[in-house]
Amino acid sequence: MVIDIGHSRLKWARLVDGALDATSVGRASTDEADALYAALERSDCRRALISGQSRIDSVTRITDRLRQLGAQVDIIATGDRTLPVAPAYKSLGCDRWLALQKPWMEGPAPFVVVDCGTAITVDLVDGEGRHRGGWIMPGIHTARGGLFARAPGLNRPLPEAGDIDRPARDTGTALARGGLMLAAGGIDRVVRAAERAAGDQVSLWLTGGNAAELASHLERAARHEQHLVLHGLAMATQAK
Numbered sequence: 357m358v359i360d361i362g363h364s365r366l367k368w369a370r371l372v373d374g375a376l377d378a379t380s381v382g383r384a385s386t387d388e389a390d391a392l393y394a395a396l397e398r399s400d401c402r403r404a405l406i407s408g409q410s411r412i413d414s415v416t417r418i419t420d421r422l423r424q425l426g427a428q429v430d431i432i433a434t435g436d437r438t439l440p441v442a443p444a445y446k447s448l449g450c451d452r453w454l455a456l457q458k459p460w461m462e463g464p465a466p467f468v469v470v471d472c473g474t475a476i477t478v479d480l481v482d483g484e485g486r487h488r489g490g491w492i493m494p495g496i497h498t499a500r501g502g503l504f505a506r507a508p509g510l511n512r513p514l515p516e517a518g519d520i521d522r523p524a525r526d527t528g529t530a531l532a533r534g535g536l537m538l539a540a541g542g543i544d545r546v547v548r549a550a551e552r553a554a555g556d557q558v559s560l561w562l563t564g565g566n567a568a569e570l571a572s573h574l575e576r577a578a579r580h581e582q583h584l585v586l587h588g589l590a591m592a593t594q595a596k
């Protein structure tokens with residue numbers, strides 16, 4: 357089994373012959389991992405490779421419970437296995453490093469991976485397969501949470517955003533459109549900067565919990581692959 361412990365959500369899947377079994381992908385809140393334990397107990401898997409790029413207390417709680425259930429748990433650290441794309445720097449999040457591996461295997465060409473989760477991270481890999489580094493921005497939900505903490509009067513259930521290019525005429529819609537505009541505008545700008553840094557056109561991969569809602573608001577078409585971190589973990593199980 358491979359498990360991605362994010363700051364907000366857990367994602368997991370079984371492997372069949374070293375590849376992800378798409379039918380087995382599960383998700384839960386990082387704070388309520390019972391569905392993961394139930395999936396482990398239902399399956400015949402007793403080994404887990406984990407990306408634990410989350411709060412240390414969450415990772416400890418989840419891995420302790422998995423061990424109690426009889427699993428052999430291995431937590432991967434950035435750069436500690438030989439994968440096709442090496443990290444540009446040592447303290448790079450393990451989730452970011454893992455997410456770069458599948459796109460590079462699909463063709464040796466420059467690309468960026470945008471992971472839209474608790475944070476929005478954008479990472480550039482050039483045409484030689486070198487990770488050139490990236491950018492970290494607050495995720496949509498995180499940015500709104502920060503705003504609501506400072507201006508609690510704004511906090512409310514949000515409606516569908518609709519056309520984000522149209523000026524909103526009520527507070528909820530303004531917040532819904534503004535959050536998407538902030539993220540999409542930041543991503544569009546970063547992709548242009550990545551192309552200047554690479555000196556080449558880049559293809560765009562989107563992953564993470566907010567990828568689907570952001571895709572249609574970006575300037576260019578992106579390939580949406582929901583579980584790039586899990587795919588990277590699957591590759592890591594085959595690597596030394």
Ligand SMILES: Nc1ncnc2c1ncn2[C@@H]1O[C@H](COP(=O)(O)OP(=O)(O)O)[C@@H](O)[C@H]1O
Nearest residue numbers: 362363364365472473474475495497564565566
């Ligand atoms: N069913 C869902 N439950 C929780 N969050 C969701 C759900 N669908 C989309 N999201 C969004 O996904 C974000 C988390 O994305 P994810 O990639 O799982 O993050 P992380 O890897 O940081 O834990 C949340 O901030 C939320 O806006």
Ligand SMILES: CC(C)(COP(=O)(O)O)[C@@H](O)C(=O)NCCC(=O)O
Nearest residue numbers: 362363409447448449473474475492
């Ligand atoms: C930037 C992140 C918080 C993103 O985490 P996520 O939103 O996927 O939960 C994580 O990759 C991280 O803690 N990185 C370490 C710092 C770095 O990548 O430079």
